[in-house]
Amino acid sequence: MTKRIVVTGIGATSPIGGTAQESWDNLLAGASGVRTLEQDWVAKYELPITIAGQAAVPATDVLPRMETKRLDPSSQFALIAAREAWADAGTPGVDPERLGVDWATGIGGVWTLLDAWDTLRERGPRRVLPMTVPMLMPNGPAAAIGMDLGARAGERTVVSACASSTESIANAFEHLQAGLADVIIAGGSEAAIHPLPIASFAAMQALSKRSDNPATASRPYDVSRDGFVLGEGAAALVLETLEHAEARGARIYAEVLGGAVTSDAYHITAPDPEGSAAARAMIAAIENAGLALTDVVHVNAHATSTPVGDIAEYYALRRVFGDHLESIAVSATKASTGHLLGGAGAIEALFTVKALHERVAPPTINLENQDPAIPLDVVTTPRDLGTGDLLAISNSFGFGGHNAVAAFRSF
Template sequence: MTKKIVVTGIGASSPLGGTADESWNALLAGESGVRTLEYDWIEQYDIPVTFAGQAKVPAEEVLERPVAKRLDPSSQFALVAAKEAFADAGSPEVAPERLGVDWATGIGGVWSLLNAWDVLREKGPRRVMPLTVPMLMPNAPAAAVSMHLEARAYARTVASACASSTESIANAYEHLQSGLADVVIAGGSEAAIHPITIASFASMQALSRRNDDPATASRPYNTDRDGFVMGEGAAALVLETEEHALARGAKIYAEIAGGGVTADSYHITANDPEGRGAARAMQLALEQAGASPDEVTHINAHATSTPVGDINEYTALHAVFGDRAKEIPVSATKAATGHLLGGTGALEALFTVLAVKNRVAPPTINLVSPDPEIPLTVSGESQALGDGPQLAISNSFGFGGHNAVVAIRSYDA
């Protein structure tokens, strides 16, 4: 028998705010979290892109100093978001063996790795921190969350580039369905605003170069979009079966109705121009939700603001929804947050949860001249979704041909 899986807690640390509520309110207000970077290494290494979506509140300012010092920034953000989400869920009293963690990252502890390399070259092997490997390993955020919350059912890590944390939510849905846990903290984090990653993305012509106007650089669907904007942070969702949530009197935000995960098997960086893998992931998510495309009332699009990627996603949307794709309210929230890479799917799923709960599609900023090749319903202001039942999808697609989609339904007890 299929169980209803619900969201009972949310947490975030993003370029828009230090909490989920702050991030959501800033998103609705049309704010941008993208700013000029104030680091000496920008000039030192002649980095061609000088801005990004830095977390509005540094995680090390939130965590206790001894805790923060033992964690890479990606793990710091994970712990901040997970702690908020678990507290928001009412800190459910659940046996540790029934509490699981499904986490994700795209790049992992790049700061810890490359800082240690600098120390090795400049000061020798004896000065390399003993905790370097535990800090840089991709599963470190999941481990940090698991240890803090005493989650012993499992602590699993997904690393599928920019689809990572959407996949972690889809996995959490399946793990709850199969009975591996009663409560799961699912999400993702990334802290890769580093000279090597910016230089690499810039070298492949993937990043926007609007150094003179960072706040408007991420402009999905605009005719003059010129690339994505890097972001950092984390988001977490507490998921549990409806039965478990109601038994403990938990508040319920929304239902995770299904998920779909596919692979393009096309190119290491480019997605399939026909959108076949992306379309199939959407269809799988809807099939698992027991829903048809006609029931979808909102889409949080991957929409990175790259010239080709935005068009390819529209091709996939049209394959699933036909001409109705032009009518469904779409939000492209990376315009405000930048692209959190492995953490972006969780943040956008969180925004989608709040969208269906509050019956509002958040605005897409910086859309001044819509691309006629992408005829979607995208607004620079919040759009009301109506009073009836809502069903939304949140899309994530990543390097390597990874596609992940979650279907999120409004909850009415």
């Protein structure tokens, strides 16, 4: 029997807000979370890029010191978002064996790993912390959430670059459909604003060089776009079967229609310029729900602000929707948040859910001169999505050719 799956709780900590609601409010207001990095390691390593989307509220301001000492920042962000989402869902009364976690990260505990390496080189093996391996593991965030909430139906971790947390939502949908749980916390987190990732992304010419004007650096679809801005944070969605949600009288934000995952098999970093596999993911996410492509009214695009990535996604969208694409309101929210890597799909799915719940598409900031080669209907001020049944998708594409799409409907 096909089950209906709904979103009953949301939580986030992002560059534009310490909570889901604050992040959403600031997104609608056109805020930017991108700022100049003030850490001493920027000058120490002579980093060529000196801006990033740092979390608006440091995790150390939210969690007690004992927790922060035993968790990598990626797990700290995860725990903050998951706790908010769980409380927002009304702390569901669910058998622990029917509660699961589907979480994601693109890089994992990079701060823990590299700090431990520095300690080993400079101070010797006896000074390396015994919790180093549990803290750096990519499944550390999922484990932290699972232990905190007592989830015993499984703690799964997806690591598929920037498609990771959209894939975790697709997996959660499938696991609920399969009857493996009644409630699942899904989402993703990333904390990679560290000298090494910045230096590496800069070396591959992936980051925007607009360090002199941080707030306008990420500019999807603009003719002057020159790369993405690294961001950090986490977002969580509480997903549950409609039957379970209604039985406990839960508030419902939106319905999850499903998700799809494909791969380009093209290049380790560059997207397939024709967008054929990305298009297949969008088609599958929509058609698997038994709906028509023309039902889609809103897309939260991957839109990283890279010259090749934005246009490849446009070709994929055109391949999927044809002339109907002109009737779809497209939002590119990385312009405000920066790129949260493995956590990007989760925060963008949350924004998609909020867009459907409030029937308003969020704006894309910094679009001053839209690339004529990408003639999308880009939302630049909050836009009313109208009444009736609304269908939206959230796209995520990652290094390695990973493509993931999640589909949602208003409830």
